[in-house]
Amino acid sequence: MSTDIIVPIDLYEEEEDAVVTSWLVDDGAQIEAGDLVAELMTAKVQHEIQAPVSGTLRILKQVDDVVAKGDVIGSVG
Amino acid sequence: MTQSKNRKLTIARAMAESVAQEMRADERVFVMGEDIGELGGVYGNTRGLLEEFGKDRIRDTPISETAFIGAAVGAAQDGMRPVVELMFVDFFGVCFDAIYNLMAKNIYFSGGALKVPMVLMTSTGGGYSDGGQHSQCLYGTFAHLPGMKVVAPSNAHDAKGLMTAAIRDDSPVVFMYHKRLQGMGWLGTEAGATVQTPEESYTVEIGKAAVSRAGTDVTIVSLGLGVHHALKAAEQLSEEGVEAEVIDLRSLVPLDRDTIRQSVAKTGRLIVVDEDYHSYGVSGEVIASVTEHDISVLKASPRRVAYPDVPIPFERGMEQFCLPSVEKIIAAYREIQPSRSPSAASV
Numbered sequence: 001m002s003t004d005i006i007v008p009i010d011l012y013e014e015e016e017d018a019v020v021t022s023w024l025v026d027d028g029a030q031i032e033a034g035d036l037v038a039e040l041m042t043a044k045v046q047h048e049i050q051a052p053v054s055g056t057l058r059i060l061k062q063v064d065d066v067v068a069k070g071d072v073i074g075s076v077g
Numbered sequence: 078m079t080q081s082k083n084r085k086l087t088i089a090r091a092m093a094e095s096v097a098q099e100m101r102a103d104e105r106v107f108v109m110g111e112d113i114g115e116l117g118g119v120y121g122n123t124r125g126l127l128e129e130f131g132k133d134r135i136r137d138t139p140i141s142e143t144a145f146i147g148a149a150v151g152a153a154q155d156g157m158r159p160v161v162e163l164m165f166v167d168f169f170g171v172c173f174d175a176i177y178n179l180m181a182k183n184i185y186f187s188g189g190a191l192k193v194p195m196v197l198m199t200s201t202g203g204g205y206s207d208g209g210q211h212s213q214c215l216y217g218t219f220a221h222l223p224g225m226k227v228v229a230p231s232n233a234h235d236a237k238g239l240m241t242a243a244i245r246d247d248s249p250v251v252f253m254y255h256k257r258l259q260g261m262g263w264l265g266t267e268a269g270a271t272v273q274t275p276e277e278s279y280t281v282e283i284g285k286a287a288v289s290r291a292g293t294d295v296t297i298v299s300l301g302l303g304v305h306h307a308l309k310a311a312e313q314l315s316e317e318g319v320e321a322e323v324i325d326l327r328s329l330v331p332l333d334r335d336t337i338r339q340s341v342a343k344t345g346r347l348i349v350v351d352e353d354y355h356s357y358g359v360s361g362e363v364i365a366s367v368t369e370h371d372i373s374v375l376k377a378s379p380r381r382v383a384y385p386d387v388p389i390p391f392e393r394g395m396e397q398f399c400l401p402s403v404e405k406i407i408a409a410y411r412e413i414q415p416s417r418s419p420s421a422a423s424v
Contacts, residue, residue: 021262022087022271029083039087041262046121063268 002077003053007040009069011047017066018042020073027059031076038073051076086274087260089121091233092198092252095240096123096160098278100130103158106244107134109145110162119164120200120259142172146197150179153195158244163199166215166253180249181224196243198252201229202302202352204400205256205264209389212396216300216351217358219251220329226283227329229253231304232272235327238281246283255301255352269305284331288340292322295410296340298363299350300326303382303401307350310406319410329359334366338374341367345376348409350401355383377413382406 007018018040025037031051038049051057053076061073086094100106107130108123114137117124127135138145142163149159163169169176176197183193203212220227226248230236236254243250258270289304290311297307304325311321322340326333341347347367349360360381367379382401390396 019262021266022085022260022268024085024087024090024271025083026085031083035084039260044261044263046261063266064262 002055002058002075004072005037005049005052005074005076007049007067007069007071007073011040011069012042012045014042016042017068018047020061020063020065020067021046022063023059025057027057029057031055031057040067049073084273084276085271086233086237087121087271088230088233088236088254089118089124089259089261091237091274092122092240092254093118093124093126095237095278096244097126097129099241099244100126100134102278105156105158106160107136107157108160108162109136109138109149111138111140111164113137113162118162120254120256120264121261122198122254122259123162142168143175146172147175147179149195150175150183150193153193153249154183154191158194160196160198160244163197165211166199166201167210167213169199169215169218177222177224181222184248185224192247193249194247196240196250196252198254200256201253202255202257203389203396206391206393206396208391212389214253214255214301214351214353214384216253216329216353217362219253220332220359220362224249225330226250227253228283228327229255229300229329230327231258231289231301231325232270233274234272235281235287235325237274238279239283239327241278242280242283245280250283253301257302267302267305269308281327284328284333286327286333286336287325288322288336289325290321290323292320292344294319294344295321295346295348295414296324296337296344297321297348297350297406298324298326298337300329300359301352303350303352306401306403306406310403310410313403313407314410319414321410332362332366334370337363337366338370342371342374345374346413347375347379348406348413349379349381349383350406351381351383352401353384354386355381356386358383380409380413382409
């Protein structure tokens with residue numbers, strides 16, 4: 001059973017898309033709940049994505065991919 | 078903050094982590110610059126510092142580089158260890174007297190009685206249509222003038238270690254970071270700069286280059302973003318059986334001439350990739366370091382892949398035309414090794 005890493009609806013106020021600028025852990029690595037795992041950017045503002053649970057990271061959206069609020073960018077299994 | 082051993086950092090985060098660790102260890106360390114406080118730096122490299130250390134040690138300044146860089150020189154001479162930011166290296170014009178007549182020379186002018194332990198961090202590079210006064214590298218301009226150490230990392234591991242070494246150095250160090258390597262999307266993204274970076278404090282020795290990729294057929298020397306172009310070119314050349322050695326200078330002053338010479342002695346061919354202007358710059362200095370030492374090691378004339386000697390265009394197509402690229406590096410290799418080019422092979 002894996003848990004999705006989702007772009008939170010309240011990550012930023014505007015209704016615009018974001019771009020994945022960094023994954024701070026490799027695909028397949030072990031991560032802990034609360035770890036900083038990725039950075040997204042809207043306009044010139046950077047936002048942080050934390051791991052929702054502990055487990056093995058699977059990256060689903062790559063650097064430079066454009067994502068929207070609610071999108072699944074990875075999973076933890 | 079991520080705690081696992083697998084943790085990677087962007088250069089922006091690596092710089093901020095180094096400064097934070099040194100500030101915890103040494104109360105003389107403080108930061109000054111434009112938008113380095115509440116904003117956390119235009120390039121993200123001072124994020125989180127104001128919240129931890131407060132406004133006395135993380136000081137947002139008015140837009141007068143002349144004033145706050147001059148103030149930093151005085152503070153450094155008086156026993157503090159300032160880290161100051163020149164937001165764009167292109168802005169050096171208004172404050173260069175403080176940099177090269179005061180910061181760079183006062184240790185010498187005082188006969189060694191004064192130390193000037195300060196770090197001047199500044200952003201370099203273009204590629205995102207910000208115009209000719211926001212896109213330059215000016216590596217050669219700073220490296221040319223004696224009295225300052227100059228570093229330019231290509232990845233987060235080296236950025237953290239070089240920043241820690243710079244803060245602990247009793248001489249002034251210019252820390253030049255390329256905007257495209259910061260992990261900030263609007264400046265372009267180079268994923269190769271985001272690498273595994275230890276959480277504990279460590280230093281990378283100033284003045285030591287790194288062999289980023291071992292090879293036997295040609296040496297490609299670069300710094301900053303150019304290292305990533307060189308590594309990609311090396312991968313393409315490898316597909317046709319050419320093994321390029323890639324050297325990441327990491328420091329411009331002191332310049333690690335020994336590592337360059339040892340590599341070219343092995344490969345016999347040299348290409349220098351530099352986003353700074355072609356003439357009177359780092360690329361010429363690297364080539365001279367080889368040819369002055371022993372010209373007999375060269376099997377072909379060295380080549381430069383550098384920025385043309387023109388003010389940087391704003392228009393996207395024109396700017397991209399001027400920038401160093403993987404394709405230009407491979408074309409330079411074809412020039413010095415024509416017998417291996419596909420066209421020659423098919424004749």
